[in-house]
Amino acid sequence: MTKLCWIFLALLAACGHCKNQIKIAASSVPHAEILRVIEPDLKKEGICLKVVEVDDYSLPNRLLAEKQVDANFFQHLPFLNVQQSQFGYQFEVLTAVHLEPLGIYSLTVTNLNEIVTGAKVAIPSDPTNEGRALQLLETAGLIHLRDTCDAYPTLLDIAENPYCLKIQEIDAAFLPRALQDVTYAVIPSNFALQGGVIPKHQALVQESADSPYANIVVIREGDSRPSLQILKQHLTSEKVGRFIQETYRGVLIPVSDTTPSS
Amino acid sequence: MSQLELVLHLVPLELLNTIYMVVVSAFFSCFGGLFLGALLYQTQKEPQKIFSWAYKLLSFVVNIGRSIPFAILIVALIPWTRWVVGTSIGTTAAIVPLTVAAIPFFARIVEGALNQVDEKIVQAALIMGSTRWQIFYKVLIPEALPSLVQGLTLTTVTLISYSALAGLVGGGGLGKLAIQYGYQRFNGTMMCITLVLLLALVEIAQGIGDQLVHHILKKRGLV
Numbered sequence: 082m083t084k085l086c087w088i089f090l091a092l093l094a095a096c097g098h099c100k101n102q103i104k105i106a107a108s109s110v111p112h113a114e115i116l117r118v119i120e121p122d123l124k125k126e127g128i129c130l131k132v133v134e135v136d137d138y139s140l141p142n143r144l145l146a147e148k149q150v151d152a153n154f155f156q157h158l159p160f161l162n163v164q165q166s167q168f169g170y171q172f173e174v175l176t177a178v179h180l181e182p183l184g185i186y187s188l189t190v191t192n193l194n195e196i197v198t199g200a201k202v203a204i205p206s207d208p209t210n211e212g213r214a215l216q217l218l219e220t221a222g223l224i225h226l227r228d229t230c231d232a233y234p235t236l237l238d239i240a241e242n243p244y245c246l247k248i249q250e251i252d253a254a255f256l257p258r259a260l261q262d263v264t265y266a267v268i269p270s271n272f273a274l275q276g277g278v279i280p281k282h283q284a285l286v287q288e289s290a291d292s293p294y295a296n297i298v299v300i301r302e303g304d305s306r307p308s309l310q311i312l313k314q315h316l317t318s319e320k321v322g323r324f325i326q327e328t329y330r331g332v333l334i335p336v337s338d339t340t341p342s343s
Numbered sequence: 344m345s346q347l348e349l350v351l352h353l354v355p356l357e358l359l360n361t362i363y364m365v366v367v368s369a370f371f372s373c374f375g376g377l378f379l380g381a382l383l384y385q386t387q388k389e390p391q392k393i394f395s396w397a398y399k400l401l402s403f404v405v406n407i408g409r410s411i412p413f414a415i416l417i418v419a420l421i422p423w424t425r426w427v428v429g430t431s432i433g434t435t436a437a438i439v440p441l442t443v444a445a446i447p448f449f450a451r452i453v454e455g456a457l458n459q460v461d462e463k464i465v466q467a468a469l470i471m472g473s474t475r476w477q478i479f480y481k482v483l484i485p486e487a488l489p490s491l492v493q494g495l496t497l498t499t500v501t502l503i504s505y506s507a508l509a510g511l512v513g514g515g516g517l518g519k520l521a522i523q524y525g526y527q528r529f530n531g532t533m534m535c536i537t538l539v540l541l542l543a544l545v546e547i548a549q550g551i552g553d554q555l556v557h558h559i560l561k562k563r564g565l566v
Contacts, residue, residue, distance in 0.1 A: 203432060203513065208528050233528075237344060237352065249432055249513035250523065258421055259512070262430045 101308040102129045105298070106141040108155040109134045111329055112296065115178065116154065118324045119315040128308045139164070145301060146170050152309065154178065157294045159209075159233075171302040176313045177295040177336045179325050183213050184273060184284025185221060187265050193221055193285050199245045200264035206250035208233045213294060214267035215239070218248075221286050223265075270332045279331040287334075295336040346532040353520055353533075358540060360434050360515030364506045365544075368438050369499045372445035376498070377491075379405065379446060380453020381479060387454075408447035413505050416440050417512055437514035441505055445498050452494030456487040489556045496552025500545050507541075517541050 103123075107113045116132050123130045133150060135141050141153035142164050152175060156164075164170060190197065202223075204214035212233030218224050225241040226234050236248060251259055256268045257276020265285075273279045288294065298316060300309055315321065322335035344352070383405070386398035411419065417440040421431045424439040460483055468482045484491070507518020517537040525534030560566045 206510065206513075206523055206527075237349070250510075251432055251513040252511040255418070255432075255512055258418065259432045262425065262432050 101127060101306070102131060103152060103308055103312055104131045104133060104150040105312075106133045106135045106144050106150045106153040106155070109136055111179070111325075111333060112154045114328070115316075115321060115325065118321060119312075119318075122315055122320075123312065126311055128311060130312070142168070142170055142172070142299075145172065145299065148301070151304070151306075152298055152300045152312070154296065154298045156299065157296055159293055161297065161299060172299045173302045173304075175298040175300045175309060176316055177297045178316050178321070179329075179333045180288060180290060180292055180295040180336050181270050181333055182284075182288040182292065183210065183217050183267055183269050184287040185217065185265050185267050186260060186273065186278055186282055186284055188261055188282070189264055190285070193223075196223065196244050197264050199247065201262070202246045202248045203251045203256055203259050203263045203266040204248060205253040205256060205267065205269065207253060208235075210253055210269055211235060211250060213288070217267060217286070217288055218246075220288075224248075274332050290334055290336045346530050349524065349530065350533050350536050353524070354517070354536060354540070357515045357517050357520050357537075360509075361503070361506055361517045361541075361544065364434060364438055364441060364509060364514065364516060365499060365502045365548075368441035368445060368502055368506075369495070371438075371442045372449050372498060372502075373495055375442065375446035376449025377453055379450035380457065381483075383450060383454040384457040384483075385475070405447040405450055408443065409451070413440070413444055413508055414511060416444055417508065432513040434509065434514040434516070437506070437509035437512055437516075441502055441509070444505060445502055448501060449494060449498045452497065453487075453491065456490035456494060457483050459490060460486040489559050492552060492555050492559065496549055499548045499552070503541060503544055503548065517544075 105116060107116055113132050113134050116130060120130045120132075133144075135144070135153075135155070138155070138160075141150070141155050142161075144150045145153050146168075158174065161172065161174070165172060185193070202218070204218075205211055212235070215224070215226060215234050215236075215238070219226050223244060223246060224239050225243075227238045227240040229238050236250065239248075242248075246265075249263070253269055253272050254276075256266050257272060257278045260266045260268075260278060268276070268278060270279065270287075273284075298313070317337045319337075322337050325333050325335040379401070383398065383401055386394045386401060389395075408416075417437070420440045420443060423443075424436050425431045427439050428435050430436050464482060464486060465478060468478050473481070504518075506514075506516050507521065509516045510519025510522055517540055520533055521537040521541075524530040525537060557566060
């Protein structure tokens with residue numbers, strides 16, 4: 082009985098010894114998994130990280146605005162910008178952590194220097210991924226997009242198509258299956274992995290780590306608590322980078338020290 | 344581009360795509376369904392045991408076709424689609440799963456329509472020395488024609504709603520616009536216009552079907 086009492090007291094002490102607590106709302110995979118990696122390290126510095134798993138795309142920002150959490154980790158910058166203009170949130174980006182890159186894949190072509198004129202290209206059909214896919218095709222020099230203020234360009238925003246590519250919009254989960262019917266397919270990495278494209282095939286080109294679509298940790302504007310800066314240090318550490326690379330091989334790439342700017 | 348400009352820019356082509364997919368798949372499923380439905384009817388009628396097993400097997404295959412959700416059917420048929428039209432994506436490629444989905448649907452309707460034909464007429468034809476084939480195309484088909492036309496109309500209308508999913512595989516059509524622009528991109532104008540056009544297509548298909556049935560019945564002095 083005495084022993085139990087001691088254990089109980091020790092537990093109480095363990096909880097109480099936290100000077101600072103950071104509550105952070107995060108999607109369960111991979112965001113919360115990444116946060117758990119740094120939880121023990123933060124504890125050593127006297128910071129208790131409390132991860133609240135929320136698998137919803139509008140709730141975490143509301144929780145942050147209502148001060149129910151101190152930070153959230155589930156979105157990318159273009160999404161944050163839309164939410165801020167829609168709901169008038171006053172947030173700032175603490176740091177970018179990882180990117181789920183889109184890649185251009187091909188079964189017939191081995192590099193992008195030999196572009197096939199009139200080739201068929203499949204891209205995802207949902208607004209975000211379609212926009213990202215078109216931007217990636219532009220980065221790869223295959224097409225030129227018109228300047229639109231819209232964050233999510235569509236096929237109609239293609240200004241120049243010098244190689245006369247035939248671009249088709251396809252459901253994202255169908256892309257790995259349609260790969261053999263097209264010359265190029267722009268596939269989000271999670272579907273490429275689940276569809277068996279990764280690791281059999283290398284992407285000809287992927288979105289790079291400085292993509293605006295990196296997943297970011299967001300805090301309230303002007304929240305200058307030092308514990309948040311310590312959280313940032315740990316999230317951009319080599320340990321987290323290694324964890325992301327090893328655990329989510331080919332699907333996620335770590336984004337360290339580059340905070341995307343709006 | 345404003346919502347209305349987008350509509351004017353995209354709708355005409357996709358309207359044609361929908362009509363193209365529905366007409367071609369209705370055409371093929373008409374023959375496929377008629378054939379399969381006739382098989383179902385005939386195997387059920389024959390007294391020998393082997394036919395009753397054949398009926399059970401056919402019926403099971405038809406039920407498989409009817410039970411698979413259309414989106415899954417599209418994916419399941421990829422290799423077959425590729426073999427038939429050379430690719431698994433695009434509007435033409437969507438016609439293959441549409442047809443495969445509609446055949447068992449129409450086959451059941453055909454089976455029912457043939458079963459409705461009065462047994463006495465069939466027996467009279469048998470007594471007069473008709474072959475099975477003659478009974479089929481000189482007695483059963485003409486007798487069941489009004490229900491068959493009604494069934495084909497129903498199949499066409501079902502195909503119009505199935506064709507909405509062609510967008511999954513890069514096919515066109517009004518349904519794709521409704522999903523990609525109306526639903527995913529919150530374009531209310533697009534949603535309304537595509538839905539009104541789909542309704543118009545259904546009305547037209549149903550109207551043609553009803554007219555045909557009326558015409559057949561009138562010719563026979565039944566109306």
